[in-house]
Amino acid sequence: MKKILLSAFLLTALLGNVNVSGQDKIGLQKYDYVINGETNMFQGIPNISLPVFSLNSPTANITINLSLNYTTEGASAFNLISDVGKGWSLSSMGSIVRAKTRHEDDFFISDGNxxxxxxxxxxxxxxxxxxKFYIGMDKTTHELIGVNxxxxNDKIFITKDNTKPNKVKTFxxxxxxxxxxxxxxxxxxIFERxxxxxxxxxxxxxxxxxxxIYNIKNEEVVNLEYETAIQETSIGTLQQQKIKKITVQGIGSIEYQYVNKMGPPILNNANGxxxxxLDKVMLKNFKNQLINQYAFKNWGSDYLKELINLDKNNNQIQKFSxxxxxxxxxPYFDHYGYPIDYHYCNLEEGLLTxxxxxxxxxxxNTLKRIILPTGGITEYEFEPHSIKDSQLNNICFGGNCYYDNYDVDKIYTVNFDTKLTNIYNVTIPSGYQNKIFAKYNYTMYPNQPGNPSIPNDIDYQINNNTGNVFLDPYNQTECPEINWFxxxxxxxKIAFYGLKKGYGTLELYAPKQQRKDNNEYGFGLRIKSTxxxxxxxxxxxxxTKYEYNIFNDSQTSSGSQLGPFG
Incomplete structure (x- = not known):
């Protein structure tokens, strides 16, 4: 997969931390809007984070932070909608995953060595x-090691699974x-290749x-419990770990409560x-007494609609919407899983490949607005990433031509009446390409007595040419009454002809000669403004508005496209 080097922004709402004494309220009471925090100038993926709970382990000098995070990558149709909602996720307490899966084995021994x-x-x-690391081998002990x-300065140790060749049991x-x-x-x-x-x-x-987690004295200070869900398939057993509880010894715990669902888990869910x-997360003290909780409400949709902070008696403290x-x-998405809401037979929407x-x-489908408990609002506007386009001309194939980065304007409307004249002369305004798209509509005058069999057709030509049919590329059907020339x-010279008389309109559209800019768009979303x-x-x-163009050329993106290893 290719990556984009662009600006990104960490947009963080400061809720404050919850201590297990339960004496302090959680939340944004002192803030009227989400505060824009740290900025990452390299990844190009905006991140929005709402801290939820925090537990400290003094003997290990570590803090367990639970936060609710949003990223527009999660809005892609190619990504699974999480247990929280489209684009949202609760922070992982700790994981090891592959950067890119190229091998089905966790590791392998090189041939011949x-x-x-x-x-x-x-x-x-x-x-x-x-x-990040890869799995190597100690040349002296021949034991597997993690190579940073x-x-x-972290040390990574690997325990092989002796029951499964080339598999890891524990990191x-x-x-x-x-x-x-x-x-x-x-x-x-499942891995497909x-x-x-x-x-x-x-x-x-x-x-x-x-x-x-063990401290330096080898004392267990944090324990994480999971529900292990399995599903049998034709090629073997799928397995998914779902976190249930985080316990910090002597301090307290965070528990996860999921919506009860009937039947066995479906792990390869076709509906994405x-x-x-997730229903709730609950904070408890070391006596297992409920201190505080958050409820996640999607109201039957794929989207998180409300995050409600509740006290131990289920009374609402505050709400985020x-x-x-x-x-x-x-029904259609681009190559990165984002919506293409576009009707090819509607010239007002342009002519896109x-x-x-x-x-x-x-x-x-992306986040637009967070309404805070105080009534303050933070709004987000996203736009596609861009890189300099190496193909600066329009694209033609399959009988159609497309103009992804050109404005397509209605340049003229011929209001015709064949009772008055059959011939109309039109000059295309300057600044447009020499290709026009015509949308035709007409109404017949009532039949004259004695001529019921005369065809009810009025056709037209432009410069003695009947034009080319414009096809909907998704289903290869003709767009009604649209031709291109x-x-x-x-x-x-526009000539209308037919044995009967009528009136109507011929709307002419044309792409501009000048491109909107010199860029190609896609590759996911970036923040445009807050x-x-x-x-x-x-x-x-x-x-705040963010610009991504080259400093000395406002028409060209500063974005770069890297190879699969970049």
Whole structure:
């Protein structure tokens, strides 16, 4: 998969932390809008984060932070809708996953050299740390080891699964404070790939999840419990770990409550939604007494609509509400899974290449507004990433021509009446290409007595040419009454002909000669602007707009396209 190097922005709402004494309220009472925090200038994926709960482990000097996070990557149809809702997720407490899956095995021994191991690249996270590594082999002991790729002093230990060749049973990571993090809860998913031009499927260990944390004295300080769901398939057993409870010894716990669903879990869900749906997360003290909780409300949709903070008696403390852009389903998506809400037979919407990104609709289904407990509002506007386009001309194929980065305007409307004249002359305005698209509509005058069999047709020609049929590329059907013409001479001579008389309109559309800019769009979404409003105000307290063009060329993106290893 190709990546884009662009600006990104971490948009963080500061809720504050909940301590287990329960004396402090959670929330944004002192804030009227979401505060824009840290900015990451390299990834191009805006991230919105609402901290929920926090638990400290003093003997290990670590903090367990639970937050609710939003990313527009999650709005892609190619990504699973999470247990929280489209685009949203609760922060992982710790995981190890592959950066890109190229091998079904967790590691493999190089052919002809039994003392060298290789693997995919793995990313890891744990409370307070992260990095990436691959699996290698100690040349002296011949034991598997984790080889850090990113700068890190973490030590990574690997335990092989002796019952499954080239599989890992447990990863253990020791940080610079001597804390040990154990990852032994495993997700098993289907891996599809081509081998000798034949597609085949196999099972892979797709993720390893944190289950225990030990301090430098080897005392267990944090325990994470999971519900293990399995599903039998034709190629083996799928397995998914769903976190149930995080316990910080002597301090308290965070518990996850899911909506009760009938029947066994469906892990390879064809409708693109996590089988689990999160209902609540609950904070308890070391006596297992409920202190605080958050309820997640989607009201029967795929979208998180409300995040409600409740006290121990289920009384509402505060509520966050979420609104989205044009929230609905679409039959077509671009190559990155974002909506193409586009009707090819409607010239008012332009002339776009089939399945190419529609910059006007790509942000549909994404987060638009967060309404805070105080009534303050933060609004987000997203736009597609862009890179400099190497193909600066229009594209023609399948009998149609497309103009992805050109405005298509209605340049003239011929209001004709064949009782008055059959011939009309039209000159195309300057600044347009020599290709026009004509939309035709007419009404017949009533039949004259004695002529009932005369055909009720009025046809037309432009410069003695009947034009080319314009096809809907999705189903190869003709767009009613739309033809296109190559124009070589002006003024245009438009002739209407038929045995009967009538009247109507011939609307002429043409693409401009000048492109909108020099860019190609797609590759996911980036932040375009943010607005913050105080309670009850329609005037933004702050407005931030982000530009991504080259400094000395406002028509060309600064975005870069990297190879699969970039």
């Amino acid at each position: 039994v003392y060298e191991a290789k693997s995919d690249v793995y990313y890891y996270t744990y409370p307070g740390g992260n990095g 790729i990113s700068p890190s 253990s990571i020791v940080d610079t404070k001597g804390n040990k993090y154990v990852f032994d809860k495993i997700n098993i998913n 081509l081998k000798n031009d034949i597609e085949f499927k196999t099972l892979i260990n797709s993720g390893f999840f944190l289950s225990k 939604r996590d089988w689990y749906i 979420f609104e989205y852009n044009t929230e609905t389903g679409y 089939p399945f190419k990104t529609n910059r006007n609709t790509m942000s549909y 190559d124009i070589t001479t002006q003024p245009l 607005k913050n409003f105080n309670p009850g105000s329609s005037i933004p307290l702050s407005y």
